[in-house]
Structures are given as structure tokens and as C-alpha cells.
Amino acid sequence: MIGRGGADEFLGEAGNDYIRVSDLDFESVNGGIGNDVLALGGSGLNLNLTDMAGKISGIETIRLLAPVTIP
Secondary structure, eight states: OBOOSSSOEEEOOSSOOEEEESSSOOSEEEOOSSOOEEEEOSSSOOOOTTTTTTTEESOOEEEEOOOOOOO
8 A cells, every 4th residue: 555645544454564655644554464564655754653652553564765866
């Protein structure tokens, strides 16, 4: 699942889910059952898990992605 920014809600189900967000304005991310990845693909993101309490659940891996600029 790939979010395009804003108040997205992600609900993974059984299995391994990959959820990518470009900002931290999403409403909720729930990976469900399995080995689920939350990938942060935006620029200048500051993920404070204390601030995200109640918004992120069922995620086993958080992946930090660097933005790529192609000249």
C-alpha cells in the first residue's frame, strides 16, 4: 500500500504487508497479522513514536527511505 500524503488509513490483513507513507499526516496504520513494514519515504520526516501512540499498530519493521533525486 502506498500513501500519497494526507489523512490516509491503512489496514493490512493476514500476510506480510508493505505500507509506504510520504508524510506523517496519516490517520492510522495497522499492519494486521504477519511481518509488516512501515516505510517512510518523505523528506525531512521526524518520527516520534510517542507522538504516534494509537496511530501505528501491528508493524514489525520501520524502514527509512532516502528521497532520490534524478538529475
